[in-house]
Amino acid sequence: MSELTFEDVTVRYGSGRREMTAVDRVHLTVPSGAVVGLVGESGSGKSTLARAAVGLTPVAGGRILLDGRPLPRGGRRPLQMVFQDPYSSLDPRMTIGSSIAEAIPRGAVPGAAARRDEVARLLDLVDLPADRAGCHPAELSGGQRQRVALARALAGRPDVVIADEITSALDVSIQGTVLNLVRDLHRELRLSMLFITHDLAVVRYVSDYIAVMYLGRIVEYGPAESVLADPRHPYTGELLAAARRGGPQAADTVPASVADAEPADPHHPPTGCRFHPRCPVGPLVHPDRTVCRDTAPTGDGRPHRAACHFVSSAADPAAA
Amino acid sequence: MTSRARWAGVLRTPVGAAAAVLLGAVLLLAVLAPLLWGGRADEVDTAHILAPASAEHWAGTDNLGRDIFFRVLVATRTSVRLALLATAVGVAVGLLLGTLPLLLGPRLGRLVTAAVNIAVAFPGLLLALSFAVIFGAGASGAVPAIGLAIAPAFARLTQTLAASVAGRDFVAAARIAGVGRVRVLLRHVLPNIAEPLLVNATMAAGGSLLAFAGLSFLGLGVQAPDYDWGRLLGEGLNGIYLNPAAALVPGVAVVLAGLAFNLVGEAAAKAVGPRTATAGGRKRATDDARPTPTPTPTPTTAVPVRPQQSAQADALLIVEDLKVSFGPVTPVRGVGFTLGRGEAVGIVGESGSGKSLTALAVAQLIERPGRIEARRLELLGDDLLRTPPRARPRLLGTSLAMVFQDPMTSFNPVQRVGRQLAEVAEQHLGHRRGPALARAVDRLRAVRIPGAARRARQFPHEFSGGMRQRAMIGMGLMGEPKLIIADEPTTALDVTVQRQVLALLADVRAADDVAVLLISHDLGVVEQVCDRVLVMYAGRIVEDLPVARLRDGARHPYTRALLGAVPDLATDRDQPLVVIPGRPADPAAPTPGCAFAPRCPLADDHCKRADPALIEDGSGGRVACWHAEQRPEPAPAAATEGEGR
Numbered sequence: 001m002s003e004l005t006f007e008d009v010t011v012r013y014g015s016g017r018r019e020m021t022a023v024d025r026v027h028l029t030v031p032s033g034a035v036v037g038l039v040g041e042s043g044s045g046k047s048t049l050a051r052a053a054v055g056l057t058p059v060a061g062g063r064i065l066l067d068g069r070p071l072p073r074g075g076r077r078p079l080q081m082v083f084q085d086p087y088s089s090l091d092p093r094m095t096i097g098s099s100i101a102e103a104i105p106r107g108a109v110p111g112a113a114a115r116r117d118e119v120a121r122l123l124d125l126v127d128l129p130a131d132r133a134g135c136h137p138a139e140l141s142g143g144q145r146q147r148v149a150l151a152r153a154l155a156g157r158p159d160v161v162i163a164d165e166i167t168s169a170l171d172v173s174i175q176g177t178v179l180n181l182v183r184d185l186h187r188e189l190r191l192s193m194l195f196i197t198h199d200l201a202v203v204r205y206v207s208d209y210i211a212v213m214y215l216g217r218i219v220e221y222g223p224a225e226s227v228l229a230d231p232r233h234p235y236t237g238e239l240l241a242a243a244r245r246g247g248p249q250a251a252d253t254v255p256a257s258v259a260d261a262e263p264a265d266p267h268h269p270p271t272g273c274r275f276h277p278r279c280p281v282g283p284l285v286h287p288d289r290t291v292c293r294d295t296a297p298t299g300d301g302r303p304h305r306a307a308c309h310f311v312s313s314a315a316d317p318a319a320a
Numbered sequence: 321m322t323s324r325a326r327w328a329g330v331l332r333t334p335v336g337a338a339a340a341v342l343l344g345a346v347l348l349l350a351v352l353a354p355l356l357w358g359g360r361a362d363e364v365d366t367a368h369i370l371a372p373a374s375a376e377h378w379a380g381t382d383n384l385g386r387d388i389f390f391r392v393l394v395a396t397r398t399s400v401r402l403a404l405l406a407t408a409v410g411v412a413v414g415l416l417l418g419t420l421p422l423l424l425g426p427r428l429g430r431l432v433t434a435a436v437n438i439a440v441a442f443p444g445l446l447l448a449l450s451f452a453v454i455f456g457a458g459a460s461g462a463v464p465a466i467g468l469a470i471a472p473a474f475a476r477l478t479q480t481l482a483a484s485v486a487g488r489d490f491v492a493a494a495r496i497a498g499v500g501r502v503r504v505l506l507r508h509v510l511p512n513i514a515e516p517l518l519v520n521a522t523m524a525a526g527g528s529l530l531a532f533a534g535l536s537f538l539g540l541g542v543q544a545p546d547y548d549w550g551r552l553l554g555e556g557l558n559g560i561y562l563n564p565a566a567a568l569v570p571g572v573a574v575v576l577a578g579l580a581f582n583l584v585g586e587a588a589a590k591a592v593g594p595r596t597a598t599a600g601g602r603k604r605a606t607d608d609a610r611p612t613p614t615p616t617p618t619p620t621t622a623v624p625v626r627p628q629q630s631a632q633a634d635a636l637l638i639v640e641d642l643k644v645s646f647g648p649v650t651p652v653r654g655v656g657f658t659l660g661r662g663e664a665v666g667i668v669g670e671s672g673s674g675k676s677l678t679a680l681a682v683a684q685l686i687e688r689p690g691r692i693e694a695r696r697l698e699l700l701g702d703d704l705l706r707t708p709p710r711a712r713p714r715l716l717g718t719s720l721a722m723v724f725q726d727p728m729t730s731f732n733p734v735q736r737v738g739r740q741l742a743e744v745a746e747q748h749l750g751h752r753r754g755p756a757l758a759r760a761v762d763r764l765r766a767v768r769i770p771g772a773a774r775r776a777r778q779f780p781h782e783f784s785g786g787m788r789q790r791a792m793i794g795m796g797l798m799g800e801p802k803l804i805i806a807d808e809p810t811t812a813l814d815v816t817v818q819r820q821v822l823a824l825l826a827d828v829r830a831a832d833d834v835a836v837l838l839i840s841h842d843l844g845v846v847e848q849v850c851d852r853v854l855v856m857y858a859g860r861i862v863e864d865l866p867v868a869r870l871r872d873g874a875r876h877p878y879t880r881a882l883l884g885a886v887p888d889l890a891t892d893r894d895q896p897l898v899v900i901p902g903r904p905a906d907p908a909a910p911t912p913g914c915a916f917a918p919r920c921p922l923a924d925d926h927c928k929r930a931d932p933a934l935i936e937d938g939s940g941g942r943v944a945c946w947h948a949e950q951r952p953e954p955a956p957a958a959a960t961e962g963e964g965r
Contacts, residue, residue: 041814054496077498089489093511099490102507103497141903149493156497171670171904172841176885176897183896198815205887205897228889242815244889 002078002159002192004030004053008062011045011052020267022048024216025062030160033190035182037207037224039200039239043266045216046196050162053194054081066159080158084165086145090137096123096148097133103155122151126181143174147181154185160192167202175202182206200243204228212236215264215274217296222304232306234281273297273309281310330591339583346580350400353393361390372563379565382555392552392569399548400577402459402541403529409467410528411474411521418478422486422509423501433479439472448531452540462541466528477520481513515592519585526581533574549574636661636802636835637682640696644677644686651907652677653859656934661802664829664836666846666867668882669856670904675839678856679805682837683722700802717748721796725808727788731780737791738764738776744798759798767794767824786817790824797828804828807839822848843870843882855879858905858915861934865941875937875948878916914946922947 011023023045030036040046051057053064054077064071066078080103083089090099100119109118120130126147137145146166153161163182167175183206185191197203203210203224210227212220212235220233231237264270264277276282276292283289289310297307330336365385373380379389417436421429439447448462448469455461485491486509494504535541536550544551549570556566637659644652652674659665667675681692684704697704700719724730732740741760745751751759757776764772767790780788789809796804806825810818826849829836840846846853847867855863855876863876874880884898891897902919905911914931917923927946934944 041816056492056495077496079496081493081496083489083493085489089493091490091494091508091512094507102494102499105498152493152497172882173670173885173900173904176887176899179887180896180899200815201887201889201891204889205891205893238816240889242819 002067003032004079004160004192004194005065005068006049006053006062007065009049009052009059009064010061011048011057012060013048018267021216021269022266023052024269026213026216026218028211028218028221030192030194031209032192034208035186035191035193035195035206036209036211037203038194038196038211038213039198039203040213041198043215044213045266046213047164049213050081050164050194050196053160053162054079077156078159079162080153080156080160081162081164082146082149082153082166085169086142086149087137087169089149090145090152092137095134095136096140099137100133100148100152100155103152105157108157118155122155123148125154125185126151141174142170143177146170146178150178150181150185154189158191160194162194162196164196165198168197168199179205200228200239212239215266215269217274217307219275219308220304220306222306226304230304232304232311233275233308234279235275236306238278238280273307275308281308326591330587333587333590335583336587336590339580339587342576342580343584346396346400346577349393349396351397354397357390357394360387361394362386370559370562373565379569380563382566388552388556388566389569391547392549392573395548395552395570396573396577398542398546399529399532399550399574402463402548403525403532406463406466406528406532407470407521407525409464410470410524411517413467413471414474415478415517417471417475419482419505419509421479422482422505425501436472436475436479440476442472444469444473444527445531445534448535449538449540452535457540457543459542459546462532462535466531466535469531470524470528474517474520474524478513478517481516482509485509485512516589519588519592522588523582523585526578526585529581530574530578549577634660635698636663636700637837638696638698639678639682640694642678642681642692642694642697644674644681645691645693646689649908650910651859652681653910655856655859655861657854657861657864659803659835659837662829662833662835663852664826664838664850665852665854666838666840666850667854667856668840668843668846670841672858672904672907673856674859674907675856676807679807679837679839683720683805684716685722717799719802721793721799721801721804723789723792723796723804723806723809725811727785727792727812728780730792731788733780736777736779737783741776741791741795741798744795748799760794763794763797764791766797767791767828769794784817785813786820789813789821793821793824793828797832800832801834803835803837805837805839808841809838810845811840811842818845825849843886844888855882858910859907860915860944861942862916862945863941863943864934865943869941873941875941875943876916876945877920877922877947914944922950 006026006028009023009026009028010021013020013022026045026049028036028038028049038046038049048057052059055071071078090096094102097116097119100122101115104115104118109115116133119133123130123132128144128147128151132140132144137148140148149166166182167178170178179202182193182195186193186206195203195206207224210220210222210224211218212227212233214235220227220231220236222232227236228240231240264274270277270293272291272293272295273279273282274296277284279285279292281289282292291309295309297309331340363386365381365387368377368381368385370383371377371381371385377387377389379387379392382388382391417432420432424432448465451465451468452462455465482505486504491504491508494508499507532541532548533550533553536548537554539554542548542551552570553567553574556563556568556570560567635658639658640656642652642655643650651672655674655678657665667678669675677686677690680686681694682697682699682704684692686692692705694705699716704716731737738757738760741763742751742753742756745756745759746753749756761772761776764776769775769787769790775783775787775791780791783791793804793809804825809825810821813821822845825836825838828834829849836849838846838849843853847870850867852864852866853870854861855878857878863874863879865873865875865879870879871883874883878900881898881900885900887897900919905915905918911917911928912931913926913928914920914923917927920927922945924946930946932944932946934942935948936942937948
C-alpha cells in the first residue's frame with residue numbers, strides 16, 4: 001500500500017470573470033493503509049479534489065504524489081475511484097462482469113478463463129455470487145450496484161481507493177451493507193482510502209483520520225477520535241453539533257447572527273479566514289478579532305491541526 | 321420493459337404497422353422489380369411512342385415507347401440503392417465528425433465542433449447542389465454530394481448525444497481504469513447512443529431519397545441510359561398535358577418511399593425515445609413515486625374554523641384507512657393516524673414506502689391517474705373527500721402549508737420572491753398589492769431572512785438553498801396555517817443549514833401552535849422536530865410511537881433495524897452496522913402476509929401468511945407485528961448476505 005499526498009494543490013474552474021477556485025492550496029496526506037475521511041458541505045471542493053487525484057480534472061497548481069513520486073501518466077492507474085451514484089456509474093449496456101473485467105489491468109491476468117476467475121474473485125470479495133457476472137446493472141439493486149462499483153475499483157489493483165459519497169444515494173437500510181463492506185475490505189486488504197462524505201457519523205464509523213474542508217481549504221485535520229472528541233476549528237464544532245442526532249438541538253447557545261448566516265458564495269470567497277462571516281468565535285461575535293478578516297490562518301505542523309487564529313478558544317463553545 | 325418487447329409494441333400501433341409494411345414493400349420491390357420486369361421496362365416499342373395511359377400501358381409510354389409504369393417499378397432499385405448509399409456516406413462522415421471531439425480531447429475537439437456548427441448553418445439542399453456541381457453531374461457525384469449534405473446535422477446529433485454519455489460516471493470510471501479513448505468510444509459511448517442514431521439515419525434515408533429525386537429531376541443526378549424516379553419524373557413532366565400519369569406515377573413512388581422511411585423513423589423514435597431520455601435513469605433514495613409536478617397549495621385564513629363537537633375535538637387531521645393507487649399498483653395501503661393541534665408528527669420510511677404519497681394525499685395533491693380512497697380524511701372537521709373540487713383550494717388554502725424537498729422547483733423562477741409571497745395574500749386574504757407586499761416582507765423577516773425588504777425584490781435563483789427553503793416556509797406563513805406538511809424539507813440542504821431550517825420549523829410551531837407533518841427518511845431529523853413518529857413500510861404504518869421511546873422502546877423489528885442501520889456519533893466502531901437483508905418491498909407485488917416478513921429476523925410462517933394489524937399497545941403507541949412482544953438479542957450483524965444472494 002502507498003501513501004497519497006496532496007501538496008499545495010489548487011484546482012480552478014472556468015476562466016476570466018467566472019473563474020472559481022474550487023480547491024485552494026490544499027495539503028492532505030492519506031497515510032499508507034489508513035482511511036482518511038474528508039467531510040465538508042456541498043461546494044467545499046471535496047469532490048473536485050477527488051477528481052483531480054484521479055486525473056478527471058486538471059490541477060492548476062501544486063502536486064499530487066504517491067509515495068513521494070508524481071502519479072504516472074497513462075498505463076496502470078494506481079488510484080481508483082468509486083462514484084456517488086451507482087445508477088450512472090455502471091454502463092447500462094454492459095454486463096457487470098465485463099465492466100469489472102475492463103478495469104483489470106492489461107497483462108495482469110492473461111487468458112479469458114483467468115480473467116473470468118478474477119472477476120469471480122472480485123465479486124466474491126464484495127459479497128456477490130459469481131454467477132451474477134452475466135447480469136446487467138438494471139437487474140441489480142442500488143446497494144448491489146455500489147458493490148459492483150467497488151469490485152471494479154479493486155480490479156484495477158489500486159494503491160489508493162477514493163470513495164466519493166458512496167452511500168448518499170442509497171436507501172438507509174442498504175447504506176449499512178456498503179459501509180460494512182468498506183470496513184471489511186479495508187481490514188482485509190489494508191487499502192489506503194480517501195473516503196469523502198458530508199456525514200460526520202459515517203466518517204467517524206470508517207475513518208482513521210478526518211479532514212474537514214470548507215470553501216476549498218482544509219480547516220482541520222487529525223486522528224479521528226481526536227477531531228471528534230476535541231474539535232479545534234469552530235466549523236468542525238458546527239458540523240458535529242449538526243450531526244449529533246437525537247433530542248432538541250443546542251442551537252440556542254449560538255448567537256442568532258451566527259446561526260442564520262448564509263453559506264459563502266464560492267465565486268466570491270470571503271477575505272482572510274473563509275469561515276469568518278459565520279464564525280461563532282470570529283469578528284461577528286468578537287469585533288476586535290479583525291485578524292480573521294485580514295489574514296488566512298494556516299494549520300501548524302502538529303498531528304491534529306486546525307486552520308484557525310483562535311484555536312484554543314474555539315474548543316470552548318463546542319465543549320459547553 | 322425489454323427492448324424487444326418495446327419494438328413489438330410499436331409494431332402493433334397503426335403507424336408502426338403501416339410503416340413496416342410500406343417499407344417492406346419498397347425494399348421487396350427494389351430487390352425483385354428489375355428481375356421480374358427488367359425486360360419489359362427496357363422494351364422499345366416504336367409503334368406506341370408517347371402513348372397515354374391505357375389498359376395495356378397503365379401509365380402510358382415514353383418517347384421510345386417504353387412502358388412507364390414498369391420503368392417506375394424497376395427504378396425502385398436504383399432510387400433506393402442510391403439513397404441508402406448517400407445516407408451511408410452521410411452517416412459515416414457524420415459519425416466521424418461527431419465522435420472526433422471525444423477522440424481528440426477538449427482543445428482540438430472544440431475546433432471540430434465549431435466547424436460542424438458552421439456547416440449545420442448551410443441549408444442541406446444548397447450544399448448538395450453545390451457539391452453536385454463540384455463532383456460533376458451523375459450518380460457518382462450525387463451520392464457524395466447528398467451524403468456530405470446530410471453529414472453536418474448528423475455530426476451535430478452525434479456530438480450532443482456522445483457528450484451527454486461521456487459526461488456520465490461510467491465513462492469517467494472507465495477512463496480512471498485506464499481504458500483508452502477509442503475503446504471508451506466503441507464500448508461505452510456508441511452502444512449507448514446507437515438507438516437514437518439509427519432512428520435518425522432512417523429518417524435521413526427518407527430525406528436523401530427525396531433529395532436524390534430532386535437532383536435527378538434537375539439533371540444533376542442519374543444520367544441516361546440509367547434512370548431513377550427523379551429522372552422519370554423529369555421526363556414525364558415534359559408531356560404532363562398529354563399524359564399526366566407519366567409524371568404522377570414516379571411522383572407517387574417518391575412520396576410513398578419517402579413516407580415509408582420517415583414513418584419507420586417516427587415509429588422507431590417512439591420505441592427509443594422515452595428510454596433514451598432516462599437511459600439508466602437516476603433514482604434517488606428520497607425519490608418516492610411522485611405524480612407529475614404538483615402545484616403548491618397556498619395557505620390563508622379566509623374561512624374561519626368551524627368548531628366541531630366530537631370525541632376528537634382537538635384533532636386537526638384525521639386519516640382513516642387511506643389508500644392511494646395508480647392503476648393496479650397501490651403504494652399506500654390503508655394508512656390511519658390523527659394529528660392534534662400543534663402536534664408535530666414525523667413519517668419515516670425508505671423510498672417506495674408511501675410516505676410522500678400519504679402527505680400528498682392529505683394535501684389533495686395526487687393527480688390523475690392516481691386515486692385516493694379513505695374511510696375518513698378530515699382536516700379541521702371538514703371532509704376532504706366529499707368537498708367539491710371547486711371548494712378544495714379554499715379549504716386547503718385556509719389551513720395548510722406545504723414545504724417540498726427542492727425549494728428551487730417550488731418557486732416560479734421568473735418572479736420576484738416577495739411578489740410570489742404577496743400573491744398568496746392577494747388571492748386568499750383579499751389584500752391589495754401594497755399591504756400584501758408589506759406582509760410578505762414581514763413574513764420573510766419572521767423566517768429570519770436577513771435584509772428581508774431587499775431580499776423580497778430578488779429572484780429565487782439569488783437565494784441560497786437554505787434561504788429558499790426558509791422563504792418557502794415564509795410563504796406558508798402568509799396566512800395562519802394550522803398544519804404545515806414538510807416533505808423532506810432538508811434533504812437537499814447541507815447539514816449546518818439543515819439545522820437552521822429545522823430550528824425554524826420548531827420556532828414556527830411553538831409560536832403559532834401549528835401542527836407539523838414532517839416526512840423524512842432520516843430518523844435524526846424527525847427526532848429533532850417531532851413528538852411522535854410514524855414508521856412506514858410498504859405502504860402501511862408499521863409502528864407509531866413517541867419520539868422519546870424511539871431509541872429504546874421501539875417494538876417493530878423494522879424500526880429497530882432502521883435505527884441500527886445508520887451510524888450516529890455513538891455507534892460502536894468495532895461492531896458492524898446492523899443490516900436489513902433483502903430488497904425493499906415492491907409495491908407492484910404485494911405479499912399476503914406481513915410485507916416486512918421476507919427481511920425480518922423474527923418472521924415465521926404465520927407472518928408470511930397473515931398481515932398483522934396496527935394495534936394500540938396501551939402505552940400511547942401502536943405497532944403492527946405478530947412478534948411485537950419479542951425482543952431479539954442484539955441483531956446478529958452477520959446477516960449481511962441477504963441483499964446479494
